């Protein structure tokens with residue numbers, strides 16, 4: 081589903097990482113961990129086409145990211161749900177409109193959209209906040225709204241960057257539960273986090289693999305986690 | 306992205322789509338106001354063009370191609386002198402026709418001054434001959450010389466002398482009118498480009514979010530194109546209606562028309578200013594589209 085073939089990336093200076101080869105199979109559940117600044121966000125961006133590898137190849141749905149035009153990247157984004165680290169929304173729209181935005185952008189708003197949206201809001205526990213505006217949300221509510229927006233197009237891949245970055249333990253467990261549920265529905269899940277307790281909790285629920293960025297490379301972390 | 310599909314999606318009213326670009330009250334009002342002001346001025350520029358075009362035609366047409374020959378002589382000598390003058394005129398190159406006015410016509414011309422009950426034969430009234438010129442006209446200096454020799458007391462009033470510069474002036478005014486309208490159109494383009502660029506830059510974050518959720522450049526550009534095209538259309542429509550109303554209120558042209566009283570539209574000419582809002586919208590459409598394409602490439 082997501083394949084990295086000797087991929088490297090650099091923001092101009094030294095390569096942040098190099099020679100990375102990975103293969104995330106359909107339905108798999110992966111964590112990406114590593115110290116702050118190691119390049120977790122960068123690696124995720126390579127996986128959804130926001131960045132192109134400076135060397136090597138990244139393939140998503142068997143398509144070479146480096147060969148995609150801007151419109152192709154846009155189409156790819158509709159098949160990959162992404163929860164960004166900073167959870168950016170359109171502040172002038174309601175939470176419900178923000179969550180439905182990918183549908184509008186793709187021209188996929190239909191008569192069933194309202195029901196889907198209601199269901200999705202209930203799933204992330206934001207039914208009572210549907211008419212609020214993003215700046216009025218708490219950190220955890222933002223994360224959940226972002227997750228709902230990421231999955232409204234029923235993507236095959238869900239990528240989340242620090243989805244539990246600024247929420248308490250209880251809320252992080254709730255978010256994890258949602259991600260695990262998505263994985264059980266057959267979606268490929270890739271989560272960047274440096275929250276080891278989250279990884280431990282996940283391992284109790286699904287078969288999760290942990291990738292660690294270190295020394296400009298990616299290793300499969302051992303059973304010590 | 307094709308212009309055609311951009312146009313059709315502009316015309317399709319999709320009530321379901323939310324306003325993805327946040328509303329911007331003040332800039333929106335400025336854009337609408339400027340479009341209205343430009344349209345208002347454009348209506349006057351067009352009125353100027355049309356009016357001067359009409360003047361040029363009037364002054365240049367058959368009626369204005371006439372001159373008058375006055376034969377000032379005692380009543381008794383007039384018939385002979387008139388006959389001589391007619392002979393000279395008929396043999397002059399560039400004269401299409403010449404015709405002595407009869408007593409009734411002369412009476413009618415004098416009626417405004419003397420009333421209708423005057424017997425012209427008792428007054429020392431000159432005999433008038435209407436001369437219509439043909440093609441490039443006649444050589445008035447040569448004609449005067451011949452008349453001087455054979456018809457003493459003949460005075461040629463050659464209207465072309467004052468007509469030619471007036472026709473030239475009217476034609477020039479018409480050009481000025483069209484150039485003004487063109488400049489106003491270009492100003493609308495410049496204004497919309499500036500406003501669209503500012504709006505695109507101010508909404509860089511919105512554009513980033515839209516891209517993250519899978520928006521194509523076309524979709525994003527469309528949001529801006531729609532907004533600015535509708536603003537230009539609305540503003541220009543208001544300005545045009547106001548301009549047409551003011552033009553309508555100007556004093557109407559009369560027979561003794563000075564130029565100032567003729568400024569306006571006549572008959573089907575009133576349809577011309579109605580194109581102003583459509584042209585403004587078209588200009589805004591193209592300007593925003595170009596600005597958006599450039600900016601979206603830049604922000605990639």
Ligand SMILES: Nc1ncnc2c1ncn2[C@@H]1O[C@H](COP(=O)(O)OP(=O)(O)OP(=O)(O)O)[C@@H](O)[C@H]1O
Nearest residue numbers: 091096114115116117118119120121122123165274
């Ligand atoms: N646009 C950019 N231009 C230049 N350098 C960048 C850019 N984005 C990130 N970097 C640098 O690349 C490195 C990796 O950044 P990245 O965001 O991928 O780290 P991360 O592992 O996600 O960190 P964190 O855990 O804090 O989110 C950092 O040193 C960062 O400063």
Ligand SMILES: [Mg+2]
Nearest residue numbers: 120121165241
């Ligand atoms: Mg990061």
